[in-house]
Amino acid sequence: MTKQNKIRIKATAGLKDLDELHDTLKNFGMFKNYSLTHEKFKQRGNTALHDMWIELTQVGDSQS
Secondary structure, three states, X not given: OOOOOEEEEEEEEEXXXXXXXXXXXXXXXXXXXXXXEEEEXXXXXXXXXXXXXXXXXXXXXXXX
C-alpha cells in the first residue's frame, strides 16, 4: 500500500481573493482526482488580510 499524494497550500490575501482561490483549488482537485481534506480560514489580526490553509489528498488509485 502506497501513501496518498497530498498538496498543502497556505495563502494570505483579502477574503474575496481567497474565496476565488479556494474555488480554483477545488476545481483543480476535482480535475486531478483529489479531495479537499482540510481547510481553515483565519483573519490576520484586526486587518483586511486573511490566511487560508488547504490540503488536497489524492483519491483512489495513486498510480498514474
